[in-house]
Amino acid sequence: MHAAFGGLPRRLEQQSARPVSAPGSARKRQCRLAGTLALLALAGQLPAASGLRAQTHDRTISQYYHTTWTPRNGAPTNVRALAQTADGFLWLGTTAGLYRFDGIRFELYAPPRPQSLPGFGVSSLYALPDGGLWVGYYYVGGLSLIRGDSVTNFGTAEGVPPGSIYFITRDESGAVWAGATGGLARLDGGVWRRVGSDEGFTGNGASGVLLDRAGRLWVASDSGLFLRSASGGIAAERHTP
Numbered sequence: 001m002h003a004a005f006g007g008l009p010r011r012l013e014q015q016s017a018r019p020v021s022a023p024g025s026a027r028k029r030q031c032r033l034a035g036t037l038a039l040l041a042l043a044g045q046l047p048a049a050s051g052l053r054a055q056t057h058d059r060t061i062s063q064y065y066h067t068t069w070t071p072r073n074g075a076p077t078n079v080r081a082l083a084q085t086a087d088g089f090l091w092l093g094t095t096a097g098l099y100r101f102d103g104i105r106f107e108l109y110a111p112p113r114p115q116s117l118p119g120f121g122v123s124s125l126y127a128l129p130d131g132g133l134w135v136g137y138y139y140v141g142g143l144s145l146i147r148g149d150s151v152t153n154f155g156t157a158e159g160v161p162p163g164s165i166y167f168i169t170r171d172e173s174g175a176v177w178a179g180a181t182g183g184l185a186r187l188d189g190g191v192w193r194r195v196g197s198d199e200g201f202t203g204n205g206a207s208g209v210l211l212d213r214a215g216r217l218w219v220a221s222d223s224g225l226f227l228r229s230a231s232g233g234i235a236a237e238r239h240t241p
Contacts, residue, residue: 074106083125085133093122098135111151118142118153126168126176136165136178143168143178143192159192161185166207172215172230179206184219201226 069075081093090101091109097120098109111117121138128134135144141163142155154160163181170176176187184195184206195201203221210218215230 069106076106076108080121080123080138081125081136083127083133085127086129086131091125091127091133093125093135095121095138098122111146112149115151117144117151118155124165124168126170128170128176134168134176134178136168136180138164141165141180141182154192159185159194161194161206163205166205167209169209169211169217171211171217171228177209177217179209179219181205184221 071077076092076094076096076099078095079092080095083091085091088102090103092099092101092106098117099106100109101107109117117135117137119137119140119142121140122135123138124134124136126134131147133146135146137143141160142153143160143165144154145152156162160178161180161183165178165180167179168176178185178187178192182205184201184203185192186195187193201219201221203219203223203226206219206221208220212218217228219226219228
């Protein structure tokens with residue numbers, strides 16, 4: 001059953017780093033990363049993070065342990081996206097490439113040859129519960145799915161909307177969505193399919209997304225705000241700003 005949308009009122013400098021090596025202990029990485037996420041968010045470098053859950057609210061910020069990483073410590077600049085995979089690695093999408101952090105070192109990710117990523121500028125990341133990582137790109141557009149040593153790339157020929165990928169998310173049914181300069185798409189049976197007016201989405205592009213507590217998917221577009229109900233039923237009539 002297709003999802004239906006309806007609108008609501010408006011509202012580096014490249015750092016030198018050696019390629020990623022074999023992973024170590026996931027538990028050790030997760031321990032070393034404790035406190036890192038809060039620091040990066042406070043630094044104002046991260047517009048969004050996927051696969052991360054809020055900590056308890058019984059502590060003040062001064063009660064957390066803080067560590068700072070700068071380019072002098074090998075940290076990349078121009079961080080645009082952040083995600084943590086199930087193995088404990090922290091992934092950073094930057095304008096100069098995809099980096100992986102184990103709590104000690106930042107490493108520029110390079111897939112095993114002859115595989116390659118379609119671009120350097122990473123605009124969005126989403127970590128899957130099974131350990132996979134979706135990567136979206138600026139300008140060249142397209143998506144990559146990283147699973148272990150395997151990299152699968154998806155472009156317009158595979159149904160991905162053209163242009164920069166603004167977001168990647170997953171709804172409660174497990175479906176993966178991607179928004180780009182050129183539209184909105186959903187991964188359906190392993191194939192990316194464009195979401196258009198036949199499903200109630202009439203925006204030219206999809207620039208933002210939110211999955212709310214009720215399981216509804218909100219999508220921001222140049223022509224308004226669209227809503228897909230958790231049941232996939234028909235939503236309210238769209239209103240332009």
